Amino acid sequence: MNDTFDHCMDLLRAGDRERYTAVLFAPQDKRPALAALQAFDLETARIRDLVSEPMPGEIRLQWWREVVDGSRDGEARQNPVAAALVDAIGRYSLSRQALTGLLDARVFDLYDDPMPDRVTLEGYLGETVSVLIQMSAQVLANGDDPRSADAAGHGGVALGIARILRGLPLDRSRGRVMVPADILSAAGLDGAGWVAGEDRAGMGRAVAIMVELGREHLGKAETALSALDSSVRPAFLPLSTVGPLLAKAERAGPDAASSPISLSPLAVQWRFLREALRG
Numbered sequence: 162m163n164d165t166f167d168h169c170m171d172l173l174r175a176g177d178r179e180r181y182t183a184v185l186f187a188p189q190d191k192r193p194a195l196a197a198l199q200a201f202d203l204e205t206a207r208i209r210d211l212v213s214e215p216m217p218g219e220i221r222l223q224w225w226r227e228v229v230d231g232s233r234d235g236e237a238r239q240n241p242v243a244a245a246l247v248d249a250i251g252r253y254s255l256s257r258q259a260l261t262g263l264l265d266a267r268v269f270d271l272y273d274d275p276m277p278d279r280v281t282l283e284g285y286l287g288e289t290v291s292v293l294i295q296m297s298a299q300v301l302a303n304g305d306d307p308r309s310a311d312a313a314g315h316g317g318v319a320l321g322i323a324r325i326l327r328g329l330p331l332d333r334s335r336g337r338v339m340v341p342a343d344i345l346s347a348a349g350l351d352g353a354g355w356v357a358g359e360d361r362a363g364m365g366r367a368v369a370i371m372v373e374l375g376r377e378h379l380g381k382a383e384t385a386l387s388a389l390d391s392s393v394r395p396a397f398l399p400l401s402t403v404g405p406l407l408a409k410a411e412r413a414g415p416d417a418a419s420s421p422i423s424l425s426p427l428a429v430q431w432r433f434l435r436e437a438l439r440g
Contacts, residue, residue, distance in 0.1 A: 165248070166193040168241035169200035176203050179399060179429055186437050187301065187395040194253055194300045195396075197245035201225075202293050204242055205263070209270045218271040222264050229260045253304040259292050275338040275352045279374065282341045283318050290324075291317025297396035298389075307393045309385075316382035316400050322375035323406040326368070329418045333358065344370045355418075364415035372411045379403050394436070401432040 173181035173196060180199045184192050205225055212218040227233040228243045229250070237243035249255060266288040276282050291314045298307035325332075325339045332339055338352040345355055348366035358364060379400065386397055402424055409422040424432075 165241040165245040166196055169193075169196035169245050172200045172203060172242070176207070178426055179402065182426075182430055182433060183395070183398045186398055186433050191300050193245060194249035195297055197242065197249045198255075198293055198296055198300070200242045201246045201260075202263070202289075205267050206270070206289075208267065209273075212271070215271040219268065222267055222271075226261055226264050229257050229264070231257075249300065253296075253300045255296050255299060259296070262288050263292050273335070273337045276341045278343045279341045282322075282339075283378075286318045286321030287314055289317075290321040291315075293317070294320075294396050294399075298393040301393045301396055302390075307389070307396075309389050309393055309396070312382050312385035312389060312397065314382075315378040315385065316397055319375050319379035319382055319403050320399055322371055322378070323403045323410075326371060326375070326410040326417060327406060327422055329368075330421050333418055340367050340371060344374075358415075358418060361415040364418050368410055368414055368417050372407045375403065375407045379407070398433045398436050401436045402429055405432070 170181060170184065173184065177199075180203065184195045184199060187195050205222065208218045208221050212221070224233065224236075225243075228237045228240075228247065231247075233243075234247065237247050246260075250257065250260070266285055269285060276285070294317050295307070295309060295313035298309040298313060299305070301307065328339075333356055336356055338345075338355055340355060342352065345351055345367055347370060348363045350360060350363040350367060354360055354363065355367065382397075382400060386394070386400075389397075405424055405428070406422060409424075410417045413420065413422055
């Protein structure tokens with residue numbers, strides 16, 4: 162377990178310092194399972210960056226589906242992230258169906274199709290971000306129901322929107338349109354216009370609508386979070402970065418689509434610490 166935990170933490174340290182820091186704020190005995198979940202998500206999310214066309218990505222996702230359903234147990238034990246994930250599933254009774262749903266949602270990433278509408282975006286973020294928050298809460302609840310579905314659902318969408326806004330410049334450089342088509346239409350744009358970036362006023366309107374959508378879900382998440390047991394709250398530490406990121410995107414307006422917005426590592430640690438001390 163120590164070897165797989167160290168491997169997962171090394172991946173998080175190199176690939177996503179925010180996730181790495183969040184794991185360190187959890188109780189020590191829960192960190193291996195939390196690191197496994199986050200490393201699994203990081204590994205599957207970046208498949209699209211490792212393949213030149215969708216089919217090899219589909220094959221990798223299918224391998225992970227078979228790890229989750231137990232049909233590749235022998236191979237899984239040879240892969241540190243897979244081995245850690247299998248251990249976490251067994252120890253904390255994590256839903257194999259929900260993990261498979263996450264993998265199914267990742268197929269969307271491989272094809273770079275435009276996000277069709279707000280409802281589809283909320284569903285996608287629910288299956289990829291909210292599910293990880295909910296499972297992390299379940300780990301912190303020792304495998305019991307953490308009663309956090311509402312907080313995780315809205316929180317995952319809010320966090321996902323903040324991450325999309327943070328990644329707008331990279332996505333646009335690849336021709337990827339994660340801002341839903343109905344939001345672009347409301348801003349007077351379409352996908353091609355968004356990628357071209359010539360209508361700054363329209364770009365600003367689209368960013369503003371995304372910011373408001375993120376705030377809507379963040380507010381609902383915070384209301385639901387206030388009723389949760391303090392033991393599961395470390396699963397929600399990343400939500401403390403959402404408000405500041407949304408504010409930065411709002412101030413940047415159309416520039417958020419060309420210049421990345423971010424928080425410094427020190428700012429992230431301070432926000433995590435402040436939320437952890439609130440309990």
